[in-house]
C-alpha cells in the first residue's frame with residue numbers, strides 16, 4: 001500500500017506570539033460579541049440556565065484568550081469542539097423527551113414540519129428547490145415557539161458562515177463532528193495506522209447519490225436512510241419493517257463510523273470517509289479568502305502535518321505543491337504541529353509569508369464568533385440540563 005498514510009502520536013510545537021496585555025486587548029472584541037450572544041440566558045428566570053450561560057461565556061472567552069496568547073489554534077478549539085459534541089446530545093435529547101416523551105417522532109408529525117431543521121439536509125434540498133421550489137425537508141420555514149430552528153434561519157446562518165469560513169463550519173460549528181472528534185482523542189495511539197487515500201472519494205459518491213435520489217424522489221434520502229446521527233437525535237417511530245431496517249442502518253453507521261473507527265484510527269472517520277455535507281462544504285473552500293498553506297522553503301517533508309490531520313486533508317503530493325486538499329476544515333492542527341512553522345495561515349492574494357499571525361487572527365474572529373453564536377448556545381443549553389439533573 002504505497003500511498004497509504006502512516007498514523008502515529010503527535011508531538012507538540014511552540015509559539016506564543018502575543019503578550020498577556022496584547023492578548024487581553026485582542027480578546028475584548030470577542031468579549032463584547034460573547035456578552036451579546038449570552039445575555040439572553042441572563043433574562044431567563046431559571047437559575048440553572050443563568051449559571052450555564054455564565055459558565056459557557058467564561059469557557060468560550062477563556063479558550064479564545066488562550067488561542068490568542070499561545071498562537072495555537074487546534075489545541076483550544078478541540079476542547080470547545082469535544083465539549084460541544086458531549087453537551088449537544090444531552091441538551092437535544094432532554095428537550096425531545098420533555099416535549100414529546102420520546103426520541104422518536106411519528107411520520108405524521110415529521111411531515112407536518114414538527115422537527116428542527118438539520119443543516120446536513122441542505123445539499124439534498126438544492127436541486128428540488130431550484131427546479132420546482134419544493135423543500136424536500138419537512139421542517140418549518142419560519143421559526144415557531146416549539147421549533148425555533150427554522151429552515152430559513154438555518155440556511156441563512158449556513159450561507160453566511162460558509163461564505164466567510166468555507167469548510168471551517170466542520171471544525172467550529174458541527175456538533176456531530178464534535179462527537180467523533182471526542183472518540184478519536186481517547187486512544188493514545190492509532191491501532192489502525194494505514195488508510196488508503198481512495199477512501200476520501202466515498203463522501204463525494206454519497207453526496208452525488210443522495211442529491212440525485214432526493215431530486216428523483218423528493219425525499220430527504222440521507223435523513224431517511226443514512227444519517228449516523230439519528231442515534232443521538234430523533235428518529236422515526238418504529239412501526240414497519242422499513243423502520244426497523246432504517247434504525248439498524250442508523251445505529252450501525254453511528255457505532256462504526258462515529259465510535260469504533262475513530263477509536264481505532266484517531267481520525268474523524270465519518271467526516272473524512274462518509275459525510276456528504278462535508279464533501280459539499282469542501283467546495284466552499286474555493287470561495288473563502290482564508291486558507292492553510294505550506295511554505296516549501298521551510299518544509300522538510302517530515303510528514304508530521306499529515307499524521308495530525310484528522311480528516312486526511314493533507315498528503316505527500318499536496319505538501320510538495322505547498323497546499324492542503326480541498327477537504328481542509330481549517331482546524332489548525334497542521335499549523336500547530338509543524339516543527340518548522342512551514343504550515344501557515346494565509347489570506348489569498350497576499351504574499352505567503354506576509355503575516356501568518358494576522359491571517360490567523362483575521363480568520364479566528366469570524367470563526368470563533370460563529371462558534372460562540374452557534375455552539376455557545378448549545379453548550380449553555382446542554383450544561384443547564386446537566387445542572388438541572390444535579391439539582
Ligand code: SF4
Nearest residue numbers: 309328329331332334
Ligand atoms: S490540512 Fe491542516 S487545517 Fe486542514 S483539516 Fe488538516 S490539519 Fe486541519
Ligand code: SF4
Nearest residue numbers: 299300302303305338
Ligand atoms: S509542513 Fe511542516 S509538518 Fe508538514 S511536512 Fe513540512 S515541515 Fe513537516
